[in-house]
């Protein structure tokens with residue numbers, strides 16, 4: 001069983017669909033049992049939708065905090 005911090009470490013890849021099937025299974029298994037991570041995934045996914053729609057990183061990021069910032073950093077890296 002993976003921990004919340006394991007989950008958070010992979011959340012960017014998970015949302016981008018960029019994880020091995022085995023890892024994805026573990027993440028989804030964790031998600032099914034963990035309300036916290038469920039909420040984080042939900043918020044992050046919505047944030048990503050806003051980013052994708054507007055092409056802007058100027059978000060009310062304070063609402064989402066560091067996890068989202070890390071995801072954003074990954075996106076910036078990927079788009080470089």
Ligand SMILES: [Zn+2]
Pocket residue numbers: 003004007030034035036037038
């Ligand atoms: Zn969790």
